[in-house]
Every structure is written in C-alpha cells, then in structure tokens.
Amino acid sequence: MVDTLIAKRHLMANKKQTLVAMLGVTFGIAMFILMISFMVGVNQFMEDTMLSSTPDIHIYNDIKTDYTTSIAGEYFNDRNALVLVHHPKPKQVTLNIKNAYGIINDLRRDPDVRYVSPYVSSQVFYNYGPVQINGSIDGVNILDEAKIFDLAGKMVEGVPENLLSFDKGIIMGRGLAEKLDLGMGDMVTLTTPQGTTMSFRVVGLYAIGISTIDNTRSYVSLASGQQLLGEDRSYITDINLKLRSNKKARVKAVELAKKYNYKSDDWETANSSVLAGNIVRDTLTYVVSITMLVVAGFGIYNIMNMTINNKMKDIAILKAQGFAGKDIVRIFLSQSLFIGFFGAIMGEILGFLLSYALSRVPFPHNDFIALKFFPVEFNPAHYIFGLAFGVVTPFIAGLMPSLKASRIDPVAILRG
Numbered sequence: 001m002v003d004t005l006i007a008k009r010h011l012m013a014n015k016k017q018t019l020v021a022m023l024g025v026t027f028g029i030a031m032f033i034l035m036i037s038f039m040v041g042v043n044q045f046m047e048d049t050m051l052s053s054t055p056d057i058h059i060y061n062d063i064k065t066d067y068t069t070s071i072a073g074e075y076f077n078d079r080n081a082l083v084l085v086h087h088p089k090p091k092q093v094t095l096n097i098k099n100a101y102g103i104i105n106d107l108r109r110d111p112d113v114r115y116v117s118p119y120v121s122s123q124v125f126y127n128y129g130p131v132q133i134n135g136s137i138d139g140v141n142i143l144d145e146a147k148i149f150d151l152a153g154k155m156v157e158g159v160p161e162n163l164l165s166f167d168k169g170i171i172m173g174r175g176l177a178e179k180l181d182l183g184m185g186d187m188v189t190l191t192t193p194q195g196t197t198m199s200f201r202v203v204g205l206y207a208i209g210i211s212t213i214d215n216t217r218s219y220v221s222l223a224s225g226q227q228l229l230g231e232d233r234s235y236i237t238d239i240n241l242k243l244r245s246n247k248k249a250r251v252k253a254v255e256l257a258k259k260y261n262y263k264s265d266d267w268e269t270a271n272s273s274v275l276a277g278n279i280v281r282d283t284l285t286y287v288v289s290i291t292m293l294v295v296a297g298f299g300i301y302n303i304m305n306m307t308i309n310n311k312m313k314d315i316a317i318l319k320a321q322g323f324a325g326k327d328i329v330r331i332f333l334s335q336s337l338f339i340g341f342f343g344a345i346m347g348e349i350l351g352f353l354l355s356y357a358l359s360r361v362p363f364p365h366n367d368f369i370a371l372k373f374f375p376v377e378f379n380p381a382h383y384i385f386g387l388a389f390g391v392v393t394p395f396i397a398g399l400m401p402s403l404k405a406s407r408i409d410p411v412a413i414l415r416g
Contacts, residue, residue, distance in 0.1 A: 008270050022343040024295075027345025029390045030354060036382050037355040039285040041375035043278040053208050054267045055117075055148055055240035056249045059256060061097050062263035095217020096120075096370035100236035103260055107241065112252055115242040117144035120225040120235060126218075127189040127197075128180040135176060135216035137190060139225015142171075148242045151206060151219075157184050158204030163221050170200035173214035174207040190228060198228050293389050298397065328406040329399075337391065344390025 035389035097103065100118060105118045119140040126133045138145075146152055146160040156174050163169050170188065172180075182188055182202050191197045200220060207214055220228070228236050243249055249266035258265040268275060 002143070002236060003158070005027075018339060019068050021339045022346070025293075025340055025343025025390055025394060026347040026350060027097075027285075027388045028292045028295065028343050030350035031292050031349025032386050032389075033348065033382060034354045034358070035285050035289050036313060037351075037376050037378060038374070039281050040379060041377040042360075043281060044377055045375040046274060046278065047208050052268055053149065053210050053213050056243045056246045056267050057241040057253050057256065058096070058265045058270070059103075059239040059260065059262050060237065060265075096231070096235050097237065097239065100234065100239070104200070104236075104239060108238070108361045112243055112245075112248060113241055114244045115147045117141060117148050117240040117242075118236045119145065119222060120229060120231070120237045121125060122225070122229055123193055124228075125191040126176065126180055127191060128182060129188075131180055133176065133179055133216075135218065137218050137220060137225060137228070139220050142219065143224050145219065148240055149208075152206055154206045156207050160204065160219075162203035163219065166201060166203045168198070168200050168224060169203035169220070171206060171219040172202055172218050174205045175211060175215035176218065177202065177205050177213065183359075192228060194230070195231055196228060198224075200224070204355050218337045250253035257325075288391070293393055329402040332402040333395070333398050336345070336394045336402070340394025343394070344387050347390060348386060350368070351386065352378075352380055353374065 030316075038172070048187065072177060103184065104116055104118050107113050117140060119138050121136060121138050124135060124137045125136055142151075142163040151160045151171075151265055158171065160171065163171060170190075171213045172182065172188075177183070180188060184205070186202050186203055187199050188197045189197055223233065226233060246267060253264040253266035256262075260375060355376050355378065358374050361374050363374055
C-alpha cells in the first residue's frame, strides 16, 4: 500500500514526463492497431476477390503429347539409322474429360466437396457490327456455378437464373458489354476458332472486379456451350470444385489428380503470386508496428531512468528508513506498468476509432474494383496482442532502471 502511494506521488510530481511516456505508448499501440487492421483488411479483400474468380480446385485435361516415337522411326526400321523429326504436330487431340459424369457423380459423394460445377470452355470472337473482340465463353450449369462463385452477389443487371429462362441467353462481364456497346436484351454473335457462329441474347451483366475477367468472359448454358462447339451432351472440358474447407485444397488436389489422372490445380497454386504478396505485406506491417512499440518502450526507459536519477536522495532516504531493494523495484516498476497499461488502453481506443474512421472512407470510384469503402478488418486478436505488447514493453523498459535503483548505496548518496 505504501509502495503504491509513493509510486503515485512520483507520477503526479512529474505529470509532463508521465503524459509524454503514456502518449508514446498510446500512439504506438494506435498505429499498430490501425496498420494491422488495414493491411489484414486489404489482404482479406484481395483473397476474397481472388476466390470469387478461382475455384478451390480446378480439374481439366492437361494435354501432353508424347513425341518420343514417330511413324518415320517405324518406317526406317533400322537400329543403326538416326531418325530426326522436326516440328511434330499433334493430331486428333481432344480437350474433354473422359467419363466426365462418372467423375462428377463420384465427386458429389466426396465428404470434402461442397459444390461441383462441370462446364465447357472455349475461346471465341464476340461480333457486334464492325466490332470483334477476342474472349472466352463458359457453358455452365448456372446454379452450380453461382454457388461456387457467388454470381448472384456480383450481378450488375439481371440474375443468374435468367440463363434457365431464356433460350440462347448469355451473361456477360460488364467491361466486355461496354466494349461491345451492349445492354440487356441485345443480341451478340459468337464465333469459335473452328468457324461456328451462334447468336445469343444478353440476359445479365456481372462485375467480379478483375478486369481480365470482366472484359473477356461470358456464361451460357451448358447445352448451348456444347452446341456452339458442335459436341454432344457428354462433352465436358473442366470441373470446378468448392470444398467445405479451402485450407484442404492443396492436399485434396494432389489426391484427385492421382485418382482421376487429370490435372488438378488448387487455388493457392493458381494464385501463388498474390499469396506471396500478402505474406510480404503482413511481414512489413508487423515489422513497422513492432518497431514503433519498441521505440515507445525506449521512451519509457529514458523517462524512468531520468526519474530515478532525480530521485536518488529520495531512494536513499527510503532505504535508510528500512525499505528493501525489492520494495524500491516495486515502486518504480509499478510506475512503468501504470504508464504502459493506461497508455495501451488509450491506444486501443484511439486505434479502433482511427480504424473505424478509415473503414467509412469511400474508396475512389473504379469500374473494376467492387469496393465501396477502404477494407479494414476488426480482429480481437490484434487488440489482445497490442494490449499485451503495450504492457510487456514498458515492464521490460522499467525493470532495468528499477533494479538499478534497488542497488543504490544510501550512505554514498547521503554523503554526496
């Protein structure tokens, strides 16, 4: 009780130093909360945007032609002859998945798989009067595709179910529709690389927020896609999967590749550069934030050191009156902890207010970024970490000067 009273008197006697030390912790914690909340929000937004255009697992036929043997080698049936074939070209290579519906039914029974979406994909030319743009078309079961990519939440006009209601309907990316000067109800003609043409009516516009997709990709029904490519209903080129936990995607993709003998790409592998960028930003944020907290800790150390130097005679008198070294440590360490704890609490409040204010700042208008406000993530773990670091740092900063004060020889001080 006496220790606490003495510590309080010391703090109140040096209000300016106490306030400066407390504000150092406050702004250190506040900036840590603001930076980590904003950076995690940015990473989460980028990951959500990435997952909105990438399935957890993508299964497709990765064409690999074996050029190790040739007809020429069989014709010149001479082991002593060297036969070289320049620029061999594959012939009659099909892109579809064999026994696709058998694989699809098997995947739907897999307990790790939530949604399965088979589709046919092809490069096409979009023709609208004199305008011709290269892009791609996906023939899908729109209900399955909408579940995987949440298309309903990305529709600018119309709804995904329009593909079921209109014959030869097409849902286009908003950027592609603007390039072609198309709107709801307009007709557009598609031409495949094989020369097949077919006209579709625009029944919906979507915007994912990635220009390379919104400017090139469209959706038609699976039957229309197969018809456009001149294939039957068993023709499937790709299968998209959404798992119950996308954390299992990497392991699951390897398992499915071995099971079905088709290429299986997980979302992490397909977007490794984006994930690497997230790691770099997270590391930078933590390094800068922790550096700020450490600097605040050194500020407390300097102030505590100055306080002890100014209180040398007081410490000598206390020890002469019977105060032990551990009592002196408690007096000055409690001052440091008081500064750290209340500074951290005020920093948490200020950090939350700054983060909330940033989350309400409108994001600059951009046709291809589906974002209204700056992304900020309010994670309780960040506040717990900030509070813990805000207490531990002042504790360490105050411990060393406190130990120094406890070892003072009162006789030497009083003699001057």
